[in-house]
Amino acid sequence: MNVLVTAGPTREAIDPVRYLTNRSSGKMGYEIAAAFAREGHAVLLVSGPTALDLPEGVDFLPVESAAEMHDAVSRQIGRMRIAVFAAAVADYRPLRVADGKIKKSKQPLTLELEPTPDILGSARTEFGFRGTLVGFAAETSDLEAQARDKLVRKGCDLVVANDVSQPGIGFDSDVNEVLLVRPDRIEPLPRASKHELARTLVRIMLEIHHEKTNVANPSCTSD
Ligand code: CTP
Secondary structure, X not given: OEEEEEEOEOOEEEEOOEEEOOOOOOHHHHHHHHHHHHOOOEEEEEEXXXXXXXXXXXXXXXXXXXXXXXXXXXXXXXXXXXXXXXXXXXXXXXXXXOOOOOOOOOOOOOOOEEEOOOHHHHHOOOOOOOOEEEEEEEEOXXXXXXXXXXXXXXXXXXXXXXXXXXXXXXXXXXXXXXXXXXXXXXXXXXXXXXXXXXXXXXXXXXXXXXXXXXXXXXXXXXX
């Protein structure tokens, strides 16, 4: 089955040598891509810049900015059955990118920012994606309520939520502890390595996909 995974941070250019980014390592998305590939699925990993090795047996589409990730996903998502949006996409980018390196001066410098395209939020609407859609939510408060809101707003089948205010888990860490939010149930998963967690998440995503396709088409049992 064809599976799309987005991963890593994005970089939003300020000038030719500087950019805005975030602390995402990309580990969770890469582990999920690897776990799907080990199960025999055809995985396309669309990733921002990371220091990680490419998982074995995974097709790779490297991107830098949110706009590039949006374009790559819009071109590829049509042939996917499951799409997992694990990327930490920058929510804002500089409104203007300077042609040359910005020189320093004694004056304060103000950067004007504009929102980036919401890639996950475009899946059901702009891209017309009808497969199984999985989003991630990194929150610092009201984890369950925020994740549920995201699930509904973006038309997801599952939101994997983690509390990034807790030390030692999530961003740039090898372990994570997540809350799974689905339309009809909430399930906390115990703290585990991202490798272990990815295996569990892939099993659950495949279950959700099978439930969804069997309900939509009771005679279809293959995928
Ligand atoms: N995401 C995306 N494109 C963006 C921003 C986010 O595809 N421009 C995806 C992420 O990959 C993740 C999910 O959306 O799966 C959560 O992103 P987040 O920024 O937390 O959600 P928002 O709806 O933008 O809400 P807020 O930032 O206000 O919490």
